[in-house]
Amino acid sequence: MKALVFDRELYLDPHYPDPEPLPGWAMIRVDMAGICRTDLELTRGYMGFKGVPGHEFVGTVTDCDEAPWIGRRVVCEINNACGKCDWCARGLGRHCPHRSVLGILNHDGCMAEYCTAPVVNLLPVPDDIPNEKAVFIEPLSAAYEILEQVEVGRNDRCVVLGDGKLGILCAWVLTTVSDSVILVGHHATNLAVAAWDGLETTGDVQTVPQGADIVVEATGSPQGLQDAIALCRPRGTLVLKSTLAAGGALNLAPVVVNELTLIGSRCGLFARGLQGMVAHAFPVERMIAARFPLDQAVQAFAEATRPGALKILLEMA
Numbered sequence: 001m002k003a004l005v006f007d008r009e010l011y012l013d014p015h016y017p018d019p020e021p022l023p024g025w026a027m028i029r030v031d032m033a034g035i036c037r038t039d040l041e042l043t044r045g046y047m048g049f050k051g052v053p054g055h056e057f058v059g060t061v062t063d064c065d066e067a068p069w070i071g072r073r074v075v076c077e078i079n080n081a082c083g084k085c086d087w088c089a090r091g092l093g094r095h096c097p098h099r100s101v102l103g104i105l106n107h108d109g110c111m112a113e114y115c116t117a118p119v120v121n122l123l124p125v126p127d128d129i130p131n132e133k134a135v136f137i138e139p140l141s142a143a144y145e146i147l148e149q150v151e152v153g154r155n156d157r158c159v160v161l162g163d164g165k166l167g168i169l170c171a172w173v174l175t176t177v178s179d180s181v182i183l184v185g186h187h188a189t190n191l192a193v194a195a196w197d198g199l200e201t202t203g204d205v206q207t208v209p210q211g212a213d214i215v216v217e218a219t220g221s222p223q224g225l226q227d228a229i230a231l232c233r234p235r236g237t238l239v240l241k242s243t244l245a246a247g248g249a250l251n252l253a254p255v256v257v258n259e260l261t262l263i264g265s266r267c268g269l270f271a272r273g274l275q276g277m278v279a280h281a282f283p284v285e286r287m288i289a290a291r292f293p294l295d296q297a298v299q300a301f302a303e304a305t306r307p308g309a310l311k312i313l314l315e316m317a
């Protein structure tokens with residue numbers, strides 16, 4: 001099959017071996033995939049990754065032991081858990097120490113004509129959700145993870161720092177539970193894309209009143225983390241969404257002085273993301289900046305590295 005491969009460099013392999021589904025797994029024809037920040041990091045050495053990248057996709061099951069799945073349009077959870085350990089028993093397969101992760105850890109991803117996934121990870125996509133929306137279920141689930149971790153009340157003041165794709169999704173999700181959500185970013189186009197009922201946007205962090213109950217850091221920059229700490233009220237909650245945020249020198253004294261609760265937040269449950277998409281009609285497709293055929297995937301990655309770039313999609317067929 002045709003596949004995008006990373007092995008010290010990124011290249012298109014027209015004759016990559018077809019994946020072989022394990023027992024209890026499904027073979028899926030990929031229809032559309034999204035490039036996310038994590039993919040860009042993988043191509044810079046993150047996780048020591050080698051193989052086919054990609055974990056955000058929508059596809060169609062072509063082969064599976066459980067016949068009813070064949071022909072169904074699906075999205076799928078990206079963590080392949082062992083199902084036997086204590087973490088799995090607690091419903092936290094996303095933290096299973098034995099897991100592989102689609103396109104990230106020991107499992108070829110979706111930037112290819114085909115990929116495989118455990119049947120337990122599959123979710124059927126309702127007919128009225130087009131591929132252009134379904135491809136956002138993975139990042140939307142990551143945004144919903146905040147609500148799994150933090151109790152957010154109607155009157156809680158929420159601030160999201162960072163107007164990248166994940167920041168925008170987090171802000172939209174927070175508007176479903178809080179009447180006060182501000183998104184702060186540096187890209188006028190992204191802030192325009194983010195416009196949504198109940199969401200205030202600003203390009204200037206100085207204009208945001210301090211004392212927020214919940215601050216979500218999604219800038220990916222050390223400065224963003226400092227700003228987040230400064231905006232949070234004493235005993236407030238800081239949700240860390242960027243894996244790179246703590247790269248620089250960091251003054252944690254205000255965290256101690258103000259007794260902040262720091263919460264690291266990563267992927268979420270797809271079922272929750274899908275439910276949210278059905279219930280709230282978030283205009284995710286506005287975030288699509290460009291679409292490329294799989295043949296031009298290397299160019300697509302170059303495009304996706306532009307600062308502030310919104311979603312770049314790969315179309316397989």
Ligand SMILES: [Zn+2]
Nearest residue numbers: 036037038056
């Ligand atoms: Zn992602």
Ligand SMILES: [Zn+2]
Nearest residue numbers: 082085088096
């Ligand atoms: Zn496990």
